Amino acid sequence: MPEYPTIPNFADSFERIPTKVVENAAMGSVWVAKQIANLIRAKQKKKEKVVLGLATGSTPKSLYAELVRLHKEEGLSFKNVVTFNLDEYYPIERQALQSYYRFMHQQLFDHIDINPKNINIPNGEIEKEKIKEHCREYEKKIEVAGGIDLQILGIGNNGHVGFNEPGSGLHSKTRLINLDNSTRLANAYEFANIAEVPRLALTMGIYSILQSKKIILMAWGTSKALVIKKAVEEEMTESLPASLLQMHDDVQFVIDQDAATELTRFKSPWLSGECEWTPRLIKKAVVNMALELKKPVLSLTNSDYNEFGLGDLLVEKGDAYEINLQVYYMLRDTLTGWPAGKPNAHIPAHPERSAPWPKKVVIFSPHPDDDIISMGGTFQRLHDQGNEVHVAYQTSGNIAVTDEFVTRYLDFAIGFETVLGSPTRKSLDFVKEARKFLSRKKSNQTDTPSIRKIKALIRQGEAKATCRYVGIHENNVHFQQLPFYETGTIQKKPAGEKDVKQTMDLLRAIKPHQVYCAGDFADPHGTHKVCFTIVLEALKRLKSLHEPWIEDCWLWLYKGAWQEWNMEDIEMAVPMSPDQVMKKRFGIFIHQSQKDMVPFQGADSREFWQRAEERNAHTASLFADLGLTHYAAVEAFVRYPY
Numbered sequence: 001m002p003e004y005p006t007i008p009n010f011a012d013s014f015e016r017i018p019t020k021v022v023e024n025a026a027m028g029s030v031w032v033a034k035q036i037a038n039l040i041r042a043k044q045k046k047k048e049k050v051v052l053g054l055a056t057g058s059t060p061k062s063l064y065a066e067l068v069r070l071h072k073e074e075g076l077s078f079k080n081v082v083t084f085n086l087d088e089y090y091p092i093e094r095q096a097l098q099s100y101y102r103f104m105h106q107q108l109f110d111h112i113d114i115n116p117k118n119i120n121i122p123n124g125e126i127e128k129e130k131i132k133e134h135c136r137e138y139e140k141k142i143e144v145a146g147g148i149d150l151q152i153l154g155i156g157n158n159g160h161v162g163f164n165e166p167g168s169g170l171h172s173k174t175r176l177i178n179l180d181n182s183t184r185l186a187n188a189y190e191f192a193n194i195a196e197v198p199r200l201a202l203t204m205g206i207y208s209i210l211q212s213k214k215i216i217l218m219a220w221g222t223s224k225a226l227v228i229k230k231a232v233e234e235e236m237t238e239s240l241p242a243s244l245l246q247m248h249d250d251v252q253f254v255i256d257q258d259a260a261t262e263l264t265r266f267k268s269p270w271l272s273g274e275c276e277w278t279p280r281l282i283k284k285a286v287v288n289m290a291l292e293l294k295k296p297v298l299s300l301t302n303s304d305y306n307e308f309g310l311g312d313l314l315v316e317k318g319d320a321y322e323i324n325l326q327v328y329y330m331l332r333d334t335l336t337g338w339p340a341g342k343p344n345a346h347i348p349a350h351p352e353r354s355a356p357w358p359k360k361v362v363i364f365s366p367h368p369d370d371d372i373i374s375m376g377g378t379f380q381r382l383h384d385q386g387n388e389v390h391v392a393y394q395t396s397g398n399i400a401v402t403d404e405f406v407t408r409y410l411d412f413a414i415g416f417e418t419v420l421g422s423p424t425r426k427s428l429d430f431v432k433e434a435r436k437f438l439s440r441k442k443s444n445q446t447d448t449p450s451i452r453k454i455k456a457l458i459r460q461g462e463a464k465a466t467c468r469y470v471g472i473h474e475n476n477v478h479f480q481q482l483p484f485y486e487t488g489t490i491q492k493k494p495a496g497e498k499d500v501k502q503t504m505d506l507l508r509a510i511k512p513h514q515v516y517c518a519g520d521f522a523d524p525h526g527t528h529k530v531c532f533t534i535v536l537e538a539l540k541r542l543k544s545l546h547e548p549w550i551e552d553c554w555l556w557l558y559k560g561a562w563q564e565w566n567m568e569d570i571e572m573a574v575p576m577s578p579d580q581v582m583k584k585r586f587g588i589f590i591h592q593s594q595k596d597m598v599p600f601q602g603a604d605s606r607e608f609w610q611r612a613e614e615r616n617a618h619t620a621s622l623f624a625d626l627g628l629t630h631y632a633a634v635e636a637f638v639r640y641p642y
Helices: 024-044 063-076 099-105 127-144 181-186 207-211 221-234 241-247 279-293 302-307 311-317 320-332 370-384 403-420 425-439 447-468 495-509 527-542 548-552 577-588 608-626
Strands: 017-022 050-054 079-084 086-091 152-153 173-180 198-202 215-219 252-254 360-365 388-393 477-479 513-520 554-558 572-576 633-639
Touching: 024 050, 024 063, 024 215, 024 252, 024 320, 063 099, 079 127, 086 099, 127 173, 127 198, 152 513, 207 241, 215 221, 215 241, 215 495, 221 241, 221 252, 279 302, 279 311, 279 320, 279 608, 302 311, 302 320, 311 320, 311 608, 360 370, 360 495, 370 388, 370 447, 370 513, 370 572, 370 608, 370 633, 388 425, 388 447, 388 495, 403 425, 403 447, 403 577, 447 577, 477 548, 495 527, 513 527, 527 548, 527 554, 572 577, 577 608, 608 633
Parallel strands: 017 252, 050 079, 050 152, 152 215, 215 252, 360 388, 360 513, 388 477, 513 554
Antiparallel strands: 086 198, 173 198, 554 633, 572 633
16 A cells, blocks of 8 residues: 655645645544534634534535534534535535535534524525525625634535636635536536536635635545645646635645645655655655656666655665666566466565465455456456456445436336236336336436336346356355445445445355455545445454454455556556457446446546556556566556555
8 A cells, every 4th residue: 555654844845735634534524523613612612603614525424424423422512503505506406316405414414403594505496597696695694694714625626616616716706607527527426427417506706715714625535636736736826726725824634645645745755855765665756757757667877866856765775776676676576467376386576475276266346347347357367267256246336227227128128028928917017117217207316126126136137247257156246235335325324334244244254365355445426435444344353353264365455447556556467468458348348237328437438448448558558668568458456454
């Protein structure tokens, strides 16, 4: 996993905004919630109200959960709190599943003792001709309330805060705004498809936000790393609205380690002061230098090191030639065609053990296609080399099946029965009711249990077909359908005891030597992160029980359809030939319900097979650029200690 070295106090000298880096989103949310609670309690002692500006989206969910906990378990009262939300889609019904009105009530307001009269959210139902008046009234309400004491923000991948898209003026106030296409794509996971994402939104302006007495911006995950660096370290510009927060006298960014990876103090700590030159940090520095200079590692010179700011590394470790060799061997030793270890071979630097062999392997797939998309070549190689491979599909993935696709299957089912004979009255009634529901389904309506079962069955059939294609025996295919996922909506329940227990039982039954798990937390609906947490908790509990097999079980993480590991972090790289690339593509094609129109695609309009191929080809090209063999494609993994 990425290494975060100890940095001197002056290491943040590149940063124009105070930035607090925490281990993970949960810890960051607890810290921010504490600031809010302290402010509320301080105001309560003075018998004063406190005015909070609140954000929506995936980022503040854990913050709101912590505030609810503080209310229920520690008696934090919100009776003196007045809230103003940043934004709302337009037009949208208040009770639509995707409305921020509904989001805020589900996540926070329905669970605390706030006075409903003190809740203010832009109205997505208001008539268009009344919008300007509504926006002026919203600004006036904030002014009458005494201004916002603390404004909570998230940040979009394009740098927007609230819905202030790039180009939003410094003096902009609450208004109706056109949503950037990248924002609509990023938020498409909340809707059935991109066409349903509103093109307009109501948002507080940059000027409105900057009038707040204090601002805290939160960001989690590697997908936010680059925009955080730009907002924090680069010049202010209206083309990156978050950078305008540099003007505020009391602003704090709170980000997790993944969102901090592009900050100079983490990406190039040698530029921020003295640092401890561990092997991994040396690899990171040299790999990044070679890629930026477009030179193979073995061609780097002393002059390159000095010009790149790595003179201290030369002083400590010696000539460039020796350092180059060290890094070259590190890269070379990650490449292997034997992901479960090569039998009857003694290769000390190999990423996996030779013994035991063959190995028992469990591939955890959060959705019913992550296995083939993320590690399809490795998946097939593990099986072809004689290992006992199991696949555990953690969720049904039913919300990613479109209603149109269900209708197509219903037509087939009745048509199939007709070929065999007369369809039964029961099946005809079922199809009639299903079609009736789908034809009248509204945007704020969840699927019936029957529709959800059909959608789950569609994805289950595709997953089974993929496993048959690879050669996996049906007894080695496990559909967990973890309870946390089965809500029928995009919003899932937190991982619970049943999820962990179910996973422990599966692991205990198989006793694997290798576990593969999704480590791609850029997944727009968060399922990968939850699924990883469940597997990790199950492994840790089994380890605490001192079961003998767990000591020989290694956990490997793969990335998904949204991103790849950084070159310096890769610990096992499995090359693929052109034929293997094509075989993987055909395996992905089996998932027809996810093809052509990608549900929940995030900010990437490519189909999953395109993403996978381009990502794997790019990784292979990076290895070649660094001076190693140029393969057609490479799948990458990181070993996770637990």
